[in-house]
Amino acid sequence: VPASPCPDDEQIVGWWGLLVEGFAATSRLLADDIARSGLPATWFEVLLRLRRTPGHRLSASHLAAEVSFSSGGFTKLTDRIVTAGLVERHPCQDDRRVTWIGLTPQGLALIDAATRNHARQLREHVLGVLGTDGFAALADASRALRDHARTLDGAEPADGRRVDGPAPVG
Amino acid sequence: VPASPCPDDEQIVGWWGLLVEGFAATSRLLADDIARSGLPATWFEVLLRLRRTPGHRLSASHLAAEVSFSSGGFTKLTDRIVTAGLVERHPCQDDRRVTWIGLTPQGLALIDAATRNHARQLREHVLGVLGTDGFAALADASRALRDHARTLDGAEPADGRRVDGPAPVG
DNA sequence: TAAGATTGAGTATTCAATCTTG
DNA sequence: CAAGATTGAATACTCAATCTTA
8 A cells, every 4th residue: 555645534544444354353263263272362361461471470450451351350250260270369468459360280281282373373364464574563563552552541531522523322 | 673584483472462452452542532422332333334335324244244243243233223313224125134224314424423533533543653654554464464364254164174065265 | 548359230242043035 | 945134041341339458
């Protein structure tokens, strides 16, 4: 796509639409494969982050934020993964409000295997399509978007300025 | 990110992780803003596609596929949007199994306003971060990923062999 | 007061089964 | 029998309120 100097609204909205569709389609492909090894996509996201953390443990609130879950939703998600025997809760000694979530040996074994398979899928369905440079550029752009959005998160006041349009439906 | 000739598993998985996080963070930013104008994100996706279709109408099953919904889930989503007066169901004359979903005047007015605001948000939170060339490149890569994934969808056997039918084209 | 975690209520989604039409 | 649409059961999430601790 040769870049226009000044893309119009339709162009911009269309570009973002491609992102939504591309990400959804690829995510589904990957999630289906992960599910085949016995892991819901949400569990995979949790275990993946524990796996790459020294000590294989993170605080519940930190982990919840990383996987974009609400506090309450993450409690229930954790309940299910604990029941499955893949993670354990550990009360924190220094600050008794926090709960550490740590991988069990079974959890570690499962996420190790799932990660190897995941990487294989990514080579096939992403790296194979975009090439190394393309995938790296995509990752770089995504990091920039993430950092920008997270900077604004919580700093964006619910100010009075509204869309110039019809009142909310309801 | 200078591209390594042969990225390892951790690298690849990390790159995809950035995509997941960047997309989630930005999507949430955009969805929050859309919600402020009175539209749930799912409604917006539906109305957006009707808006850019000649005649502002699509069949339910086609629309469901475009927004990545199950058949049953889309029926209920449609129920809610119909109740809000933004779309209407029209039985198809040629094939009485299909239902057309069409925008109402209110729906059109609302999605028009929401789209203008959406474009403004995209300029701020995506175009402003990546630049025109960066955004265009991202859209291009996303299109490639989408087309690849959709080619494989339905052609990828679940566990055993594919059910009888025409051989996959790709 | 504020922050981390949990609970309960409400909502939205998928899956499987059903109905209708081609 | 296949395809589109709908329904009911089950699941998973968010939000608001609560409890505990800093």
